[in-house]
Amino acid sequence: MDHQIKRAAVIGAGVMGSGIAAHIANAGIPVLLLDMPQSGFGQKNALAEGALERMKKAEPAPFMSAQAMKLVTTGNTDSDLAQLADCDWVVEVIIEKLEIKRDLYAKLEKIVKPQTIVSSNTSTIPLHQLIEGRSPQFRKQFFITHFFNPPRYTRLLEIIASKESDTDLLNRLHYFADVALGKGVVLCKDSPGFIANRIGTYWIQKAMIEAVDRDITVEEADAIFSRPFGIPKTGVFALVDLVGLDLIPLITKSMKQLLPANDPFHASARDFPVIQKLIEDGYTGRKGKGGFYRLITTDGVKVKEAVDLKTGAFKKAKRSTIPALQIAKDDLKKLFSYPDKYAEYAWEVMSSVLCYSAELVGQIADDIVSIDAAMKLGYNWKYGPFELLDLIGVEWFCHKMQESGRPIPQLLNNVKSFYKVEDGKLYYYADKGYKPLQRPKGVLLLEDIKRANEPVAKNVSAALWDIGDGVLCLEFLSKMNSLDQEIMKMIRKAIEIIPGKYQGLVIYNEGSNFSAGVNLGLALFAANIAVWPLIGQIVKDGQDTYKALKYAPFPVVSAPSGLAIGGGCEILLSSDAVEAHAESYIGLVEVGVGVIPAWGGCKEMLTRWVTNKKRPGGAMVAVGKVFEMIGTAKVAKSAFEAKEMMMLHEDDGIVMNRDRLLAEAKAKVLKLAPTYQVPESINLSLPGPAARVSLQMAVKGLAMIGKASPYDVEVTTKLAYILSGGDDGDCTEDEILKMEFDVFNTLIRNPKTLARIEHILETGKPLRN
Numbered sequence: 001m002d003h004q005i006k007r008a009a010v011i012g013a014g015v016m017g018s019g020i021a022a023h024i025a026n027a028g029i030p031v032l033l034l035d036m037p038q039s040g041f042g043q044k045n046a047l048a049e050g051a052l053e054r055m056k057k058a059e060p061a062p063f064m065s066a067q068a069m070k071l072v073t074t075g076n077t078d079s080d081l082a083q084l085a086d087c088d089w090v091v092e093v094i095i096e097k098l099e100i101k102r103d104l105y106a107k108l109e110k111i112v113k114p115q116t117i118v119s120s121n122t123s124t125i126p127l128h129q130l131i132e133g134r135s136p137q138f139r140k141q142f143f144i145t146h147f148f149n150p151p152r153y154t155r156l157l158e159i160i161a162s163k164e165s166d167t168d169l170l171n172r173l174h175y176f177a178d179v180a181l182g183k184g185v186v187l188c189k190d191s192p193g194f195i196a197n198r199i200g201t202y203w204i205q206k207a208m209i210e211a212v213d214r215d216i217t218v219e220e221a222d223a224i225f226s227r228p229f230g231i232p233k234t235g236v237f238a239l240v241d242l243v244g245l246d247l248i249p250l251i252t253k254s255m256k257q258l259l260p261a262n263d264p265f266h267a268s269a270r271d272f273p274v275i276q277k278l279i280e281d282g283y284t285g286r287k288g289k290g291g292f293y294r295l296i297t298t299d300g301v302k303v304k305e306a307v308d309l310k311t312g313a314f315k316k317a318k319r320s321t322i323p324a325l326q327i328a329k330d331d332l333k334k335l336f337s338y339p340d341k342y343a344e345y346a347w348e349v350m351s352s353v354l355c356y357s358a359e360l361v362g363q364i365a366d367d368i369v370s371i372d373a374a375m376k377l378g379y380n381w382k383y384g385p386f387e388l389l390d391l392i393g394v395e396w397f398c399h400k401m402q403e404s405g406r407p408i409p410q411l412l413n414n415v416k417s418f419y420k421v422e423d424g425k426l427y428y429y430a431d432k433g434y435k436p437l438q439r440p441k442g443v444l445l446l447e448d449i450k451r452a453n454e455p456v457a458k459n460v461s462a463a464l465w466d467i468g469d470g471v472l473c474l475e476f477l478s479k480m481n482s483l484d485q486e487i488m489k490m491i492r493k494a495i496e497i498i499p500g501k502y503q504g505l506v507i508y509n510e511g512s513n514f515s516a517g518v519n520l521g522l523a524l525f526a527a528n529i530a531v532w533p534l535i536g537q538i539v540k541d542g543q544d545t546y547k548a549l550k551y552a553p554f555p556v557v558s559a560p561s562g563l564a565i566g567g568g569c570e571i572l573l574s575s576d577a578v579e580a581h582a583e584s585y586i587g588l589v590e591v592g593v594g595v596i597p598a599w600g601g602c603k604e605m606l607t608r609w610v611t612n613k614k615r616p617g618g619a620m621v622a623v624g625k626v627f628e629m630i631g632t633a634k635v636a637k638s639a640f641e642a643k644e645m646m647m648l649h650e651d652d653g654i655v656m657n658r659d660r661l662l663a664e665a666k667a668k669v670l671k672l673a674p675t676y677q678v679p680e681s682i683n684l685s686l687p688g689p690a691a692r693v694s695l696q697m698a699v700k701g702l703a704m705i706g707k708a709s710p711y712d713v714e715v716t717t718k719l720a721y722i723l724s725g726g727d728d729g730d731c732t733e734d735e736i737l738k739m740e741f742d743v744f745n746t747l748i749r750n751p752k753t754l755a756r757i758e759h760i761l762e763t764g765k766p767l768r769n
Contacts, residue, residue: 005029005088005117005176011077011104016121017093018051019151022062024089025071026152026582026640027180027656032083037076048074062152064582065640077104084111089173091145093121096254098129105130109138117173119145123197124254127160127190140166143173146194148378149243153583155658156377157183158194178440182582182656184377186370192258195364195371196378199385201251203353205268207236211309212272214345218292218306223320224346228328228335230382237306241291245275246284264356277312293317332392336400350388351401357385358409368418369428369437386418386429394418424452444663446475446510457493461486464494470503470673471666480516481509483567485538488545495552504669504676505552507571508559508662514584517566518542520593524757527748539744542567542599543737546574550600550679555672559665560584561658565635569647570597573604576672576679579653579665580639586647587635592766594711594753596719597630598744603736605630606723608646610684620687620694627695627723631716633766683732686725695720709768711752718743 010021013035021033035047052074055062063069084090090112092104108118118141120130131139144160157177161170177183188194193201211221222235234242252269259265278291285291292307294314306317324343328335336347357371365371372384389397394416401408418429427434449465456464461478474494476487494505526534549556558572561581569586572578588597609615609622629645636642639654655661699716702708722739725731747753752769759767
């Protein structure tokens with residue numbers, strides 16, 4: 001299906017509008033970004049131009065590549081509205097005032113084509129109010145497209161259509177948002193707050209008010225409403241800091257005006273004096289000088305403080321030790337049953353949220369799947385409300401509600417569970433029965449395959465799955481998908497069983513990160529007890545396994561998402577092709593822990609850069625580029641940037657929607673398999689000792705101005721030896737691997753390397769010794 005959106009426009013260049021424009025550009029679509037004209041010579045486009053300049057420097061980056069930045073052009077709503085006649089999608093992201101929006105729409109309907117999609121990013125105004133007074137044609141082409149901030153990174157897009165909406169335009173918008181923008185699209189009813197914010201704001205308000213009433217501190221509340229419920233560690237109060245405290249009174253006021261008088265939201269939407277005081281004092285959240293939390297510097301040391309919800313005074317933030325959490329861990333029934341105020345707080349808030357969600361089925365969405373998806377995609381919950389009810393146990397939950405003397409929503413009386421598995425298929429409760437959960441066309445999830453099948457092979461760290469059509473999938477199972485000897489065994493097992501029986505191999509998993517590299521804890525343990533032969537064997541096993549993978553007699557396609565660093569990057573470099581999720585962060589980071597890439601990373605990056613016919617300059621320039629990337633532990637901030645770094649091939653695929661990644665990788669294997677030929681080994685002619693001296697001098701120059709530490713110099717000096725080709729310059733692949741092996745085994749014995757490894761395991765941050 002062709003989404004037919006070739007050019008777009010965004011009206012409103014604030015944080016959300018400019019972010020939406022950037023993300024449409026990430027999809028390769030030219031975007032016109034407009035805002036109100038400003039006075040002064042040459043200043044008419046100043047608002048849009050300023051937004052574009054800020055985005056170029058922003059972190060996290062709204063743009064995925066430098067090329068995407070070039071696709072955004074700026075203008076103003078006085079001079080440039082006529083250009084909207086050439087656009088296929090116009091997104092309005094202006095101030096949340098109905099009359100101002102309506103005035104804009106009156107102008108737009110005279111300009112846009114009948115097949116142009118027009119949408120509003122409103123989060124509060126109902127669709128029927130927005131289109132009141134507009135022509136029948138305009139009403140057909142108008143939708144709400146509610147993005148979540150930041151638009152690039154938050155996957156949820158809520159789409160609201162009316163009864164008058166054109167079905168073909170809705171399908172086109174849905175497809176574009178899914179495939180081109182990578183969004184998890186959820187269709188919502190035209191109701192206040194739609195889905196995610198209707199439930200999410202109620203949860204936040206309820207958690208804050210109950211914390212005040214029950215004398216629960218900010219830190220304690222965030223500890224309770226995080227890991228136990230599969231909610232991000234920001235919890236409630238740190239989430240509000242992230243969103244912005246100043247938005248809370250505005251959202252609350254809007255919801256109170258729009259919701260019926262009997263809605264439970266009103267009981268939790270009380271005045272919150274501490275928030276008002278914080279805002280008045282300039283504490284608007286992370287975008288300002290802090291919110292419920294702040295960082296202050298005392299004697300040169302940064303100290304985290306949290307506000308007292310009773311007094312509004314700040315005090316040093318404390319790590320919460322809550323017995324109920326320690327005993328219950330991830331067992332929610334145990335948590336709710338513990339006899340203390342923290343368990344009572346958790347129960348009061350979460351039971352109210354789950355009951356509220358149950359009462360809203362049919363009002364905010366047609367089914368429970370949409371509600372669960374919205375909370376997972378918009379608020380990054382691991383489980384949606386109905387998945388949480390299944391985890392707790394619906395019958396147990398209802399029994400506890402009865403004990404508390406509280407009414408039970410009718411929906412909860414109808415079911416024993418909201419989801420069930422029959423014959424390997426997932427079903428969800430709907431209309432007094434169960435319906436099979438249908439994935440969109442082009443979506444293949446490993447979780448569905450695992451539900452219906454046994455693995456072809458499995459050990460503690462990896463598994464092989466038959467994903468159909470003669471393709472196997474290698475899944476990592478270790479913590480953070482870190483690479484160990486069991487994974488190497490499974491790769492060798494795949495190489496053994498695929499020829500003659502299967503078409504090829506996909507390397508993929510559905511963890512948050514493809515792989516964080518080698519298991520550093522194991523390496524540190526072996527080094528601390530001086531089991532050097534074991535470390536040497538781990539390095540040699542990795543080299544031999546990755547080389548065998550590269551020269552296997554079948555196509556290997558890796559499909560990363562999230563971090564693919566260190567050994568996780570090297571497995572991509574050893575694959576025939578890569579289908580990468582756009583949000584893949586790829587790099588060789590070993591220098592940061594005091595070693596060098598030793599599973600072929602140096603060899604493969606040299607091969608890509610030195611043999612690239614389009615490279616600027618000679619071999620010395622290519623070696624310098626590889627040295628810069630590995631020596632600074634540079635990580636690509638997107639799959640597009642990884643292509644620029646040649647960590648991905650020019651013809652490797654980039655998939656915007658992660659749910660479509662496995663299907664695309666499988667298709668690539670099937671495309672390569674019929675004519676697959678094992679790649680030929682390549683010898684490299686590298687510039688030798690002269691280049692090594694030049695690289696070393698560059699690092700020493702950085703050290704002199706404080707941009708490289710003394711041990712950085714020591715490590716990169718050895719890296720320069722490998723990348724320049726050792727003592728000769730002309731190298732086979734095996735000779736480069738031998739240099740990688742020797743240098744790694746020298747560095748791993750250095751106490752400074754062990755200090756780096758220990759520090760990053762303890763703090764998650766690199767040590768600059």
